[in-house]
Amino acid sequence: MKLRLGILGADDSLAIIESVTREFAELECLKIVYWKEEDIFDLIEPHIHDADLWLFSGKVPYTMVRDWGKITVPMAYVPHMGASLYRTLLHLSHQCGILVHELSFDTFSAEELNLFLEEAGIEGGYTWLKHYDGAISAEELADYHEKLWKEGKTKAAVTCLRTADLELQARGVPVHRVLPTRAGVLSMIHMLLRTQEMLHFKDTQIAVQMMEIDPFRELAGGTFATDEWQNAEIKTMEKLLRYAKHLQGSLKTAGPGRYAIFTTRGSLHNVTSDYSTVPDLEEAFGIRADWVTCGIGIGKTAYEAEIHAGTALLHAKERGPANWMVFFDDKSIVGPLGSKEQISYSSASTRRLQKVSQQTSLSVLTLSKLDSILKKRASQEINAHELAQYMQILPRSARRILIELETKGLAQVVGEESPNPRGRPRKVYRIFM
Template sequence: MSIRVGLIGVEDNLSWIKSIVDEYPEFQCLPLLHYYDEDVIELLKVHSHEVDLWLFSGIYPYTVAKEWGQIDKPMFYVPYTGTSLYRRLYQILYRHQFEVDELSFDALAEAGLRQIFDELAVPFHQNRLSKEYHSLEEVVDHHYHLWSSGQTKAAVTCAWQVQTELERLGVPVFRVTHTKSAVQSVLNMALRTYEMLHFKNRQIAVQMFEFDYLSHLTKSTYASDEIYNIEINITQRLLNYAKMVQGSLKSVGPGRFVIFTTRGALSEITREFTVIPEAAETGLITQGLVTCGIGIGQSAYDAEIRAGNAMLHALEHGKGNWMAAFEDKTFHGPLGKPESISYSYNSKEIKQVSEVTSLSPVTISKIYAIIKKMDKDEITAQELADQLRILPRSARRILTQLEKKGFAKEVGEETPHLRGRPRKIYRIDFKISKVWQKNDI
């Protein structure tokens, strides 16, 4: 196994980090030099097809890549550990005679820095640590402001570019460098992560399709030959689609087909199970005439069972929807729809709430996912009905049941129209312990 590592680093540590990467026979390193923030994005664009994962020499280029948001491969950066800082602090305190509270810092974990200050019995000044990683200019300004205003006498930085600029501005500056153990630690983590993802992508995936033939027929063409022609057409399109996902096609009855493939192939074409494929070869598949359930499993049997369950969940949202079911009993979908959510009924808390309310675990898990997606704990019956694709009276019945058992509380009303009926607003709280405590009193 040869894992292609794209190493993005600066002039003074790129070769050294590469020499450590080269000690691992599993890795094949592509060193890429950067000077400025914009260099990082350009390197990512140009070389993305040449690597399997990215390794950054520090948190600054890593943050640039993360905020760019266009990376679809694992990313890691080499952290600056306490050992690195202790070594540099020893030189600063004993060779250069600075006090610890006369220094400013960047790119270090606050918890680790606090611990060092506590061990040295020195007060920790929170404003001395830069937490802004959006640009190197902000970090330079942080150090320079503290020094020029007399609050500090020197800067401790983890970035070569910051060191260079501060030296130009006349600020006394000391550089914290990586330790070999820190590089080895992140490489070991990258290796484990890649192996896990590689194994995950090779899981068996099953797509179960159900076609609505009647949507293609008119009164004048409702004949067995016409239905047969439609089925032949659909089969051919599915064969093309199966080739795209490197899978095999199997017919399991009138209007029902199954494709066996791998998780990695489906993940790529559905953008991590978030959209329905838009490829032209799929034809009818993307026109809302087919319902699809995707199942992931360690065996073909497990994956097919989950695909069937996903199909049932998709049909709850109406024909033409796609849902995915995973090995942790999590469902996601409908793919590509605004109401798409991820929910699981496997947690202990959801089962407990289900037992108390007599509502199904699936319903409870969906409500939990909706609240999380909406990023608020207040909801109306109409909002719940829209998300669950049920009638408003059914949603009101669910909220009333939750209210009876202490998981929902009416907190207000809203009037959507001038003559409309006011809608009750409920606050949802699924903390089971609070309900038990209330019932025990």
């Protein structure tokens, strides 16, 4: 099956890109030409789901679409730096007798242009440059170059934008367009293919979803005869079988009220919106969300994924019923899914946290959670109430953690906060770990 490559860019760039893509038998191309930046979203929106990869002819369309946020597959753009710019400057120098300091440039940053000229051995440097991030109008660029040319400060303009190139030509300003090279296009296509291969590998990794469901809650208000218990469990199994089929996975029991679904990372990625939310099991499969506590494990083997799922389930149960946690193959733990206070922490024992753990009565895992919370808040200061909310533990347990750190000289009270006029002031701790 061929990969679908979406290509969006100016007409002259696309001709070069297309000539390179013909060398890749595994690619099927979708070509979109744009003339005005404001048309890009309207042009690409009907094809959002028509491509596995996207390649843009320049930084402007790439940045606009990236910031738009509707494309979730791998994207890249062909850079105008390197051989592309060198070819343009060589032509200007040898064919037109124009030196670098007599030109006005756009798009490039000062840092990358200086580095390029230094590496190319071009002395003297540039004088005029208009750098911009994101989109810019052709008229604004043309005004910049035209003004310098009319004032006699430059002999020509060097632009990376096709629309600016056409606008400057229409105004009679000498302009030279930096076009992508075949080598540059080839490099970007290879990079996209490697990215796609890596993502495919991740999607096909083994994933295990370990769920604890109390089937007897369906008997609330009813009888508790053995037959009724068995019927309740059968009903739960039927619902889970439908869910497992939806995941293209297989279901097995793992003890009373505990079930394991073996599937792939990609399938769970989709139903959890990239491991950020809890899937709506009730509407589609009749499984009430508040009855399910779940741990998801990702691993290189089925055994490793199952072990990770069990560990994730233990972390979920620590936070109370109906929580979902994920244990990835890099030993990071994420969750609870669907929570505004979702955090990511590592179960791997770092030397720094091991040292702190040896100094205190706190486990490396607890310290890793705290470390992750502080990084997420971008602050080393926190009170017990906030820590309790993030960790989903009782405030007194959070206070115990902070007091333990303070006792060992790893935290210091730096102030107090009053949640309301009558409330008890909360101590604010600065953490030193």
